[in-house]
Every structure is written in C-alpha cells, then in structure tokens.
Amino acid sequence: MxxxxxxxxxxxxxxxxxxxxxxxxxxxxxxxxxxxxxxxxxxxxxxxxxxxxxxxxxxxxxxxxQTADVDGSDVERRTFLHGSAAIVAAPILTPASMAHRHQGGDGGQAASLRLATTAFRRLDGTTPSRQLQEPVLAHLRLAQTIASEADNQEARYRLAAVGSEVASLAGWLAWDMGDYGSARTWYGNAIKAARSSGDRLLAAYQLGSLAQFEAHAGNAVQSLNLLNQVRSRLEERPIATATAWLSASETLAHAVAGDARMSDRALAQAAKAAEQVSTEDPAPWPWMFTFNGAKVAAMRLTCGARLGLPEWVRAAQDEAGEAMTSGHEKQRALIMLDLASAHLVSGRFDGAFSLATRALETGVRYRSGRIVERSRALRRSFTSANKPQVVREFDERLHGIYL
Missing domain, CATH: 1.10.260.40 (lambda repressor-like DNA-binding domains)
Structure with a gap:
C-alpha cells in the first residue's frame, strides 16, 4: 500500500x-x-x-x-483484519493520499477501494483464506453498491474495474480453500466486470487468472484456449511485465499437457520478456509485483516437477531462491511441494517427504485446501511397497487432517 x-x-x-x-x-x-x-x-x-x-x-x-517502541510482534493480525473489515463496512471511504484529492468523489472512492483490495491481497500471504473470505465479500458488496449509485458512466467504469479486482481475489481465496466451483464463479464474475469497465488490459489479466486456475486443475486445453485470447488482447498494448507473466502461464499449461518442448519454448519467451522489465516501471496491475528472472525460474521448477524432469528443477533451484524465501508462506509451501516432487522423481525419498512435511504444516496452519490436496497428490505418486520412516510419519500426519 x-x-x-x-x-x-x-x-x-x-x-x-x-x-x-x-x-x-x-x-x-x-x-x-x-x-x-x-x-x-x-x-x-x-x-x-x-x-x-x-x-x-x-x-x-x-x-x-506513532511513538510506541514495538517491533511488530505485538501487532496482531486480527487487528489488521478488524480494521480492514471496518473499512469495507464504511459508507464513504477517505482517499488514501493527497494525490487522489484532485479526483471527483467517485474517483476517490474507487482509489480507496482499490487500496483496501491491495491490503487484503497482502494479507493473503500470512492469513487463512477462511478468515479473509467474509471481509473480502463484504468489500465486494460495498464496491457493487457504490457502483450502482454512481451518477455518471465514467465513475461506473472505474468502479466496475474495482469490482473485477475484488471478485478475482474472492476466486483466489476460494481456490485456496479447495472450493473449485466457487472459484470458477468468482473468476467468471471478475471477467464480466472487467469487460464492463472497458479496460482491456484488466480483462486480459482476469482471463489469464482463470487460465492459470484451469491449468492447475489439470484442464490444459481450456487453459491454452483462454491464454490465446489473452495474447490477442495484450498484442494491442505490449508491456514487458504482462508479456512475461503470460508466457509463464503458457509454460504451465503446456507442462500440464505433457508437452516439454512447448513448455521450454514458452519459458524462453518469459525469460526474454522478464529481462526487458525495468525495476522502476510500475507493474500494469497494482496488485502484481515486478515479474523478474526469479519468478521465471520458479515456474521452470514447477513445470520440471510436473513433467518429471529433475534437471529443470536443478537448473532453476538456485535462481528461484527469491521465491523460496518470499514472505508469502502459502506460495512458498507450493514451491516446496514442487521441489519435493522433483526429489521424488530422482529417488531422494527422505528429502522429498521432509520438504512435503514442512509444506503440509503450512497448509494446516493456514487451513489451505490447495496445499493439503497437493500434498495428497504427492503421496499418491509414491507407489513403492517399502515405506521409509519419513513416509510413514508423513502418512500419519496427512491422515489426521480434516479441513
């Protein structure tokens, strides 16, 4: 923020x-x-x-x-959530910076709503989605109410864009909770609202978000079809960050389809686009960080695990270190599971299930259905009749989880 x-x-x-x-x-x-x-x-x-x-x-x-000498440990996350819930319940929001004061009232409201959305996205890294779901949906209802009361078309366009962003976040939270039906519904709403806003770049992002979801769900053909639509929209307004993100998304879809050659080709395109991203240029979407080489490497690691190519994982592991040490614990756990899958393919069972256990603990702590189900999928891929102690301990932990 x-x-x-x-x-x-x-x-x-x-x-x-x-x-x-x-x-x-x-x-x-x-x-x-x-x-x-x-x-x-x-x-x-x-x-x-x-x-x-x-x-x-x-x-x-x-x-x-402003003057208390604290180190942050005494500021509880529930305080932030409570404050955010109060924000989304307020009938009129105060603009967050002097720069917004030149806008009309509706412009100030849209800007403040967008800032609150970004705050929720930040919280997602360290907060269970179940705790965020209710305030995010309240935030969405507020955005829709304000949009319906807007007195001019320009304001309605801006507020439709805000509603699209919030609906997309609701889809992400549903996905994390393992509720795929609701995730598709919210992503669909995000796409419709983005189209209503007239912002083609935002509509492209929301289509791409749905495409990523479908790829992770195993629907490679549907994902690639959606990404083709995204590419046609981005060609009208080429931006290095958006191009790198799109190519990385295509990399994943090809990997899910089992096409290593096309996945490698898309990775090369993503790396090339990432090199053109200036660290001083803002991302095309306010909630998206700069797409750099570390993120491309993390995608190579993920795709290498899905394709059963441990050499991809080894080549990307060091460069992907930034993603492995990020503050977004749930994302870090998913990368750990990718790394664990690569270890499993290489026959390093102890290392695989040691990593998987750490990821699973994160999934349980944040009640993430996505992480837990990925952990179950990893366990199903281990078919040896001889179970090492680390596998037996993993089974005991996994069998006792009910989200």
Whole structure:
C-alpha cells in the first residue's frame, strides 16, 4: 500500500526516505516485505507522511502507535483484519493520499477501494483464506453498491474495474480453500466486470487468472484456449511485465499437457520478456509485483516437477531462491511441494517427504485446501511397497487432517 501511494504521488523511494528520516534501502525493505517483519513506528511515520489512514496499514488510529517502541510482534493480525473489515463496512471511504484529492468523489472512492483490495491481497500471504473470505465479500458488496449509485458512466467504469479486482481475489481465496466451483464463479464474475469497465488490459489479466486456475486443475486445453485470447488482447498494448507473466502461464499449461518442448519454448519467451522489465516501471496491475528472472525460474521448477524432469528443477533451484524465501508462506509451501516432487522423481525419498512435511504444516496452519490436496497428490505418486520412516510419519500426519 505504501508503494501504491508513493508511486501515485510521484515520489521516489529516496525522496520518501529523506522526508521520513529513513534511507532509500529502508523504504525498499518496507515495500518489499511489509509490516510483518518491520518496525511499526517506522511504518506509522511513513503512512502519516503519505496521508494514509493508519487503519489501512493495519495500525490503530491512535497517536500512541506513532511513538510506541514495538517491533511488530505485538501487532496482531486480527487487528489488521478488524480494521480492514471496518473499512469495507464504511459508507464513504477517505482517499488514501493527497494525490487522489484532485479526483471527483467517485474517483476517490474507487482509489480507496482499490487500496483496501491491495491490503487484503497482502494479507493473503500470512492469513487463512477462511478468515479473509467474509471481509473480502463484504468489500465486494460495498464496491457493487457504490457502483450502482454512481451518477455518471465514467465513475461506473472505474468502479466496475474495482469490482473485477475484488471478485478475482474472492476466486483466489476460494481456490485456496479447495472450493473449485466457487472459484470458477468468482473468476467468471471478475471477467464480466472487467469487460464492463472497458479496460482491456484488466480483462486480459482476469482471463489469464482463470487460465492459470484451469491449468492447475489439470484442464490444459481450456487453459491454452483462454491464454490465446489473452495474447490477442495484450498484442494491442505490449508491456514487458504482462508479456512475461503470460508466457509463464503458457509454460504451465503446456507442462500440464505433457508437452516439454512447448513448455521450454514458452519459458524462453518469459525469460526474454522478464529481462526487458525495468525495476522502476510500475507493474500494469497494482496488485502484481515486478515479474523478474526469479519468478521465471520458479515456474521452470514447477513445470520440471510436473513433467518429471529433475534437471529443470536443478537448473532453476538456485535462481528461484527469491521465491523460496518470499514472505508469502502459502506460495512458498507450493514451491516446496514442487521441489519435493522433483526429489521424488530422482529417488531422494527422505528429502522429498521432509520438504512435503514442512509444506503440509503450512497448509494446516493456514487451513489451505490447495496445499493439503497437493500434498495428497504427492503421496499418491509414491507407489513403492517399502515405506521409509519419513513416509510413514508423513502418512500419519496427512491422515489426521480434516479441513
């Protein structure tokens, strides 16, 4: 959220740091890793300078927050969720930065709604989807209500785009909970709302999101058909980040179809596009981080595991280290399961199930049906009659899980 407002206010990280008495690297760390591992006092200082309501960054709206000497461990996640729920229940939202004040009321509302959506997306990395689902759906209802009351077409277009983004997030949460039917419904709603907004780039993203979902669900043909539609839309407005993301999505769909040659070709295209992405250029979608080489490597690792090609995994493992150490624990657990699958193909059973156990613990902690089902699929791929101790321990843990 800090990054969104800073970019919108046309401030560099160095300028923001100087204004707040911080270094450029400190601002960079704050934007990259969030408040989960950051000093709350500094977060409050930055938010105050940017005129972001403290509740939008998970802090209580109290002066004491700005001076209290805390390290972040005492700020509970439920406080952030409670604050976010209050935001989405409010009839009128305050614009989060001075830069938004030049817009009309509807423009300010759309901007504030979008900031709240981004906050929920940040929370997804460290919060069970079941806890996020209710406030996100309330947020969606609020966006729809405001859109229905908008008094001009331009405002309705902006708010339709916001509704599309929230519906997409609802689809992601349903997917994480293992509710595939609801996930498809929400992704479909996101696509319809994006088309209503007139934003072809947003519509392309939502189609691509559904395509990724279908690929992970094993529906390669449907995924590739959707991605072809996405490519036709992006060709009208080529952006390096979007092109890299699309090629990586095609890589996964080809891997699910069992086509290693086409998957490798798409990976090369993704890597080439990622090299053209400037770190200073904002991503085409505010909730999407810069698509870099580490993400391409992580996709090679994932596809290598699906294709049973451990050499792909070995080649990508070091470069994908950034994704393995990211703050999004659920995503990290899924990559661990990909790595475990590669170990399994190579016959390294102990390493495979050691990694899988760590991933499973994350799935249980966040009640992620997606992680648990991927763990079950990994176990089904082990067919040896001789079960090592690490496999027996994994079975005992897996059989006792009921989400």
């Amino acid at each position: 800090v990054k969104l407002v800073r970019v919108d206010a046309r401030l560099s990280q160095k300028q923001l740091g100087q204004a707040c008495g911080l270094s450029q690297s400190a601002i960079s760390r704050l934007e990259a890793h969030g408040a989960a591992t950051y000093n709350m006092t500094l977060l409050a200082r930055v938010a105050t300078h940017l005129n972001i309501p403290l509740r939008l960054v998970g802090l209580a709206d109290q002066p004491a927050v």
